[in-house]
Amino acid sequence: MYIIYDAEQGEVHFAKTLEKAKICANEWIQEYLEDGIWSTVPHVYIAPITHETTEIKVSTRPNDSELDGEGYAKDGYNYDNDYDGYYNYVLKEVTS
Secondary structure, eight states: OEEEEETTTTEEEEESSHHHHHHHHHHHHHHHHHTTOGGGGGGEEEEEOOEEEEEEEEEEOOOGGGSOTTSBOTTSOBOTTOOSEEEEEEEEEOOO
């Protein structure tokens, strides 16, 4: 997986292969050249995506009978808003 980024215009695209990423980047470059936006061309980048954010469940909502009057459980989390649990996020290496 690759990310194609245009720092000058703030555009981001994703491609599954390097070849497709190059096609996208080259299309942007050609458009900029045709439109006379020469200064934007050096700011088009392609990079492999090595990690992605993954959700990890930290806690699961206990039964309502286990919540106090304000929606707090013994683990200290507040489930008053009908949350099914609490989550954390970590970066994991992309394997394919």
